[in-house]
Amino acid sequence: MNSFTELQISAYTKERLLAARFLIPTPVQAAAIPQALAGKDVLATAQTGTGKTLAFLIPIIEHLLQHKSPGIAGLVLVPTRELAMQVVEQYNALRGKLLSPAALVVGGLSEGQQLTAIRKGARLVVATPGRLEDFLNRRLFTFSGLHILVLDEADRMLDMGFLPAIRRIAKVLPQKRQTMCFSATLETSVAHLVNDYMKNPVRLAFGSILKPAENIRVQAFEVATDRKQEVLQRLLARETGLCLVFTRTKRGTERVTRNLTRDGFAAAMIHGDRSQAQRTAALTGFQQGRYRVLVATDLASRGIHVKDIAHVINYDLPEVAENFIHRVGRTGRAGERGVASTLFVREQRSELIQLERTLGIKMERMSADVGKSVMHTRKEKVYTAASSLSRMARLPGEILQAQMVEVV
Numbered sequence: 001m002n003s004f005t006e007l008q009i010s011a012y013t014k015e016r017l018l019a020a021r022f023l024i025p026t027p028v029q030a031a032a033i034p035q036a037l038a039g040k041d042v043l044a045t046a047q048t049g050t051g052k053t054l055a056f057l058i059p060i061i062e063h064l065l066q067h068k069s070p071g072i073a074g075l076v077l078v079p080t081r082e083l084a085m086q087v088v089e090q091y092n093a094l095r096g097k098l099l100s101p102a103a104l105v106v107g108g109l110s111e112g113q114q115l116t117a118i119r120k121g122a123r124l125v126v127a128t129p130g131r132l133e134d135f136l137n138r139r140l141f142t143f144s145g146l147h148i149l150v151l152d153e154a155d156r157m158l159d160m161g162f163l164p165a166i167r168r169i170a171k172v173l174p175q176k177r178q179t180m181c182f183s184a185t186l187e188t189s190v191a192h193l194v195n196d197y198m199k200n201p202v203r204l205a206f207g208s209i210l211k212p213a214e215n216i217r218v219q220a221f222e223v224a225t226d227r228k229q230e231v232l233q234r235l236l237a238r239e240t241g242l243c244l245v246f247t248r249t250k251r252g253t254e255r256v257t258r259n260l261t262r263d264g265f266a267a268a269m270i271h272g273d274r275s276q277a278q279r280t281a282a283l284t285g286f287q288q289g290r291y292r293v294l295v296a297t298d299l300a301s302r303g304i305h306v307k308d309i310a311h312v313i314n315y316d317l318p319e320v321a322e323n324f325i326h327r328v329g330r331t332g333r334a335g336e337r338g339v340a341s342t343l344f345v346r347e348q349r350s351e352l353i354q355l356e357r358t359l360g361i362k363m364e365r366m367s368a369d370v371g372k373s374v375m376h377t378r379k380e381k382v383y384t385a386a387s388s389l390s391r392m393a394r395l396p397g398e399i400l401q402a403q404m405v406e407v408v
Contacts, residue, residue: 241310
């Protein structure tokens with residue numbers, strides 16, 4: 001599929017996509033949207049940044065346009081407030097005047113405003129499991145007319161302990177519905193969830209979900225501990241676009257941001273102890289370009305969907321290999337090129353090598369003067385996609401796309 005105009009969707013939706021400058025679908029969108037429009041359950045696993053949000057929003061919008069009965073027809077469950085807010089923002093940008101605004105149901109924001117949106121006729125609810133379950137327990141509204149359920153970032157929701165809440169929510173939803181599940185990985189727990197709540201899903205898997213996208217250049221800098229901030233600032237000074245910096249701890253996030261601000265960088269931060277208002281202000285400022293640098297813990301590795309992030313910098317190594325993929329996936333989105341740099345100290349050499357082995361990648365080693373490469377890696381062909389897919393449970397209707405990736 002070369003254009004959204006080739007989709008069997010309404011002229012209205014095509015106009016809205018054109019107005020939002022969505023012209024060419026990503027591979028995930030091209031494969032998932034026709035299946036979803038046909039009413040099939042869809043299970044899609046793909047790398048972060050491949051356009052999964054639009055892959056489920058377009059079928060939802062088409063359903064709402066074709067079925068005008070009142071009541072909530074669509075429910076999207078996501079792991080974090082930030083992601084929920086961005087899904088709602090994307091939907092509201094596409095819906096136009098024919099559809100009512102989506103209702104946001106998350107913790108940390110005004111309960112009254114969220115309920116008011118539902119009572120005013122919202123037909124799509126985007127929610128985090130905890131707050132939604134609270135509303136359902138209090139019988140504030142029902143999903144008796146629900147037609148579509150979407151589990152977005154399903155693996156992340158399970159990592160955060162939302163499985164019991166998801167199961168309790170599913171019990172009160174109509175049995176006859178369409179279910180779509182989008183995930184960056186498909187571990188055993190996600191497979192069980194799929195088996196319990198999906199009916200003969202069409203399985204779509206794209207490339208390796210355990211390695212960065214091929215359009216992202218990954219590089220690593222060995223630095224002395226007392227030079228990390230200096231090297232970080234030299235990398236930022238060389239970059240003209242938006243930069244996202246990841247640290248392991250809340251205290252580290254605050255220290256790095258404070259030092260950057262002191263030295264003249266327009267920087268903001270996000271971590272778990274920041275209030276929702278502070279997190280929203282930081283993310284909005286970053287999106288609008290008022291802050292060129294955003295410093296965050298892994299809380300943000302899946303919750304930030306900002307276009308045109310040019311450079312992701314791992315100031316600290318992630319605690320687990322999977323977090324590396326989600327961090328790096330914030331750049332190079334929708335086929336654009338991106339750069340991901342990782343800083344490590346001498347004592348972390350073995351940790352970095354183990355990270356590379358786990359992911360089947362080789363980072364280009366760079367000198368700490370942020371200049372020329374100091375190590376050339378040999379060419380080797382690695383079947384990373386096939387090896388990672390072999391770890392997944394095979395399901396009915398499965399379509400697997402595994403490609404040999406050349407690592408240089």
